[in-house]
Amino acid sequence: MTITVIGSGKVGASAALNCGLRELDDVLLLDIVQGLPQGEAMDINHQLSERGSDSVARGSNNYEDMRGSDYVVLVAGVGRKPGMTRMDLLKINAGIVKDVASKIATYAKDATVIVVTNPLDPMTYLALKTIGAQKSKVMGMGGMLDLSRFKSYIQEATGVSRDSIQAMVISEHGENMLPLTRFSSLGGIPLHDFITKEQATDIFEKTKKVAAEVIALKGATVYAPGNAVATMIESMAKDKKMVIPVSAYLDGQYGVSDLCIGVPAVIGAGGVEKIVELKLDSFEQGVFDKGVASVREAIKALPL
Numbered sequence: 549m550t551i552t553v554i555g556s557g558k559v560g561a562s563a564a565l566n567c568g569l570r571e572l573d574d575v576l577l578l579d580i581v582q583g584l585p586q587g588e589a590m591d592i593n594h595q596l597s598e599r600g601s602d603s604v605a606r607g608s609n610n611y612e613d614m615r616g617s618d619y620v621v622l623v624a625g626v627g628r629k630p631g632m633t634r635m636d637l638l639k640i641n642a643g644i645v646k647d648v649a650s651k652i653a654t655y656a657k658d659a660t661v662i663v664v665t666n667p668l669d670p671m672t673y674l675a676l677k678t679i680g681a682q683k684s685k686v687m688g689m690g691g692m693l694d695l696s697r698f699k700s701y702i703q704e705a706t707g708v709s710r711d712s713i714q715a716m717v718i719s720e721h722g723e724n725m726l727p728l729t730r731f732s733s734l735g736g737i738p739l740h741d742f743i744t745k746e747q748a749t750d751i752f753e754k755t756k757k758v759a760a761e762v763i764a765l766k767g768a769t770v771y772a773p774g775n776a777v778a779t780m781i782e783s784m785a786k787d788k789k790m791v792i793p794v795s796a797y798l799d800g801q802y803g804v805s806d807l808c809i810g811v812p813a814v815i816g817a818g819g820v821e822k823i824v825e826l827k828l829d830s831f832e833q834g835v836f837d838k839g840v841a842s843v844r845e846a847i848k849a850l851p852l
């Protein structure tokens with residue numbers, strides 16, 4: 549088993565480090581920039597060496613080296629810069645994702661792929677269609693990151709241990725994300741027993757806005773996305789069957805077909821083993837429908 553991370557920038561390096569720290573397997577970092585993946589691999593190995601992890605990181609500029617990988621993380625692409633519209637970002641990254649996905653189809657067709665490049669849901673769809681893989685084998689990481697932010701605000705509002713928090717965030721990774729306070733609990737007790745309606749609205753709004761805040765302050769989000777990727781790979785590599793949000797291909801679930809969007813799923817050795825359908829109330833359904841419409845619109849602009 550080898551984990552390949554394509555795109556050795558900020559998030560790619562963080563994902564590789566997190567996989568190594570959990571000793572999931574050896575990690576290959578790939579990038580088009582000469583020297584960058586090799587340098588990241590050296591730096592990561594030095595930390596892993598001191599921590600006693602026997603996972604080894606390698607760097608390469610040769611796509612052929614991903615042959616035999618069980619997991620491929622597709623995180624090549626640019627982040628949104630000031631003045632760039634969502635459509636500008638989509639066009640630039642669609643070209644990169646299409647190119648990288650065709651390399652995955654050539655050298656690692658049987659791998660399970662986690663897409664990270666934004667805009668996440670359309671890029672996951674593009675990767676799935678380009679690779680031509682089974683729908684259970686290509687998924688996007690977005691909801692796990694949104695969930696980590698949602699949980700941190702739940703902790704702030706309630707003061708209970710982060711370890712006791714169970715929560716869920718679904719829909720589009722972007723403007724129409726849907727943090728589900730109604731499906732969140734503390735030690736199995738509904739979150740709404742601990743907080744007021746106003747606090748719930750506040751947590752909901754803060755979760756939706758915080759990505760832009762981090763990007764404005766430090767230019768990118770790095771640690772939490774890298775950790776989220778490692779959690780998804782761990783659930784598959786150890787067949788843990790965690791129920792986590794992923795951008796998955798819908799085939800009638802939630803009344804939606806032929807589109808990738810964030811939904812709760814059982815993630816195990818088979819990839820997306822089951823999509824869990826929640827009974828949404830009218831407000832939640834409204835946000836989810838907007839997310840579907842937004843992703844559907846973006847898909848029209850993809851080079852399929």
Ligand SMILES: NC(=O)c1ccc[n+]([C@@H]2O[C@H](COP(=O)([O-])OP(=O)(O)OC[C@H]3O[C@@H](n4cnc5c(N)ncnc54)[C@H](O)[C@@H]3O)[C@@H](O)[C@H]2O)c1
Nearest residue numbers: 555557558559579580624625626627664665666689690773
């Ligand atoms: N889904 C999420 O939750 C989430 C979270 C954070 C970032 N992102 C997205 O992840 C992407 C990467 O973010 P970052 O901060 O790591 O950016 P970055 O600029 O630090 O790194 C991107 C890397 O991709 C490489 N690259 C570009 N084209 C390539 C190709 N064809 N083959 C191989 N490598 C290639 C670049 O050389 C660069 O090293 C962005 O699109 C960003 O918006 C998504």
